[in-house]
Amino acid sequence: MALLVLIRHGQSQWNLENRFTGTVDVALTPHGRQEARLAGHHLKGIRFSVAYTSDLRRAQESLQIILKEIGQEHIPVYRNSALNERNYGDLQGLNKLETAEKYGAQQVMLWRRSFDVAPPHGESLKDTQQRVLRYYHSQIEPHLRQGENVLVVAHGNSLRALVMYLDQLSQDAISHYDLPTATPLVYTFDADLKKCIAPATIKTNDSTLVTRPPAVNKKLDPVIHHKREEGRDTKYAKGLGKRNRSKTN
Numbered sequence: 001m002a003l004l005v006l007i008r009h010g011q012s013q014w015n016l017e018n019r020f021t022g023t024v025d026v027a028l029t030p031h032g033r034q035e036a037r038l039a040g041h042h043l044k045g046i047r048f049s050v051a052y053t054s055d056l057r058r059a060q061e062s063l064q065i066i067l068k069e070i071g072q073e074h075i076p077v078y079r080n081s082a083l084n085e086r087n088y089g090d091l092q093g094l095n096k097l098e099t100a101e102k103y104g105a106q107q108v109m110l111w112r113r114s115f116d117v118a119p120p121h122g123e124s125l126k127d128t129q130q131r132v133l134r135y136y137h138s139q140i141e142p143h144l145r146q147g148e149n150v151l152v153v154a155h156g157n158s159l160r161a162l163v164m165y166l167d168q169l170s171q172d173a174i175s176h177y178d179l180p181t182a183t184p185l186v187y188t189f190d191a192d193l194k195k196c197i198a199p200a201t202i203k204t205n206d207s208t209l210v211t212r213p214p215a216v217n218k219k220l221d222p223v224i225h226h227k228r229e230e231g232r233d234t235k236y237a238k239g240l241g242k243r244n245r246s247k248t249n
């Protein structure tokens with residue numbers, strides 16, 4: 001069995017300021033560093049063979065903090081722009097609330113959460129998914145096939161694109177799915193990456209991480225399924241001993 005752990009970076013300065021960030025290379029806030037330390041704390045006890053991140057410093061720094069926390073700074077780390085945040089084009093740097101006031105909340109939600117509507121001069125989630133999956137299939141999957149545990153620290157939308165593929169989410173389901181910062185998502189795979197492994201729990205030193213199969217029952221909308229199951233909007237990241245912040249900012 002191989003584990004794939006996906007983590008969005010900790011809070012960045014522009015997350016804090018509620019600005020569209022995209023490919024702008026913004027630093028973590030002190031709170032974001034603390035979030036990354038906590039994420040690492042929850043992963044203690046899992047041994048990773050390799051880690052992947054984007055070429056943006058908020059993801060790289062989060063990864064370094066996590067690796068330090070788990071005492072695995074020695075593992076190979078690959079940085080690649082294929083895992084970068086979605087390019088938000090002309091929206092980058094703008095305040096999200098002011099942009100909604102100017103263009104209308106509905107238009108801004110289309111730019112932010114639809115699958116194939118790109119913001120002006122930017123990438124849609126579909127565009128982002130194409131580059132992320134090319135990289136995932138060619139670089140990351142081979143490790144999983146060999147039973148190696150892989151850690152990926154990247155961004156809200158580059159990881160949403162990957163989650164959409166791994167969980168076979170519909171375009172509608174992914175439009176309601178937000179990744180909280182610095183909260184591990186754990187997937188389990190068998191050697192052929194196809195067979196669903198029943199959800200299980202992984203005991204780390206300090207936490208119980210709930211893992212999910214790489215593909216869920218297609219008939220279920222997993223977001224709704226989990227909402228129903230848990231009675232609150234925690235989506236997928238569970239068992240970490242803290243409330244998930246699934247608000248969009």
Ligand SMILES: O=C(O)[C@@H](CO)OP(=O)(O)O
Pocket residue numbers: 015019020021022023085088112156157248249
């Ligand atoms: O600004 C961004 O780059 C992203 C992630 O913070 O924002 P959104 O959640 O609106 O896609």
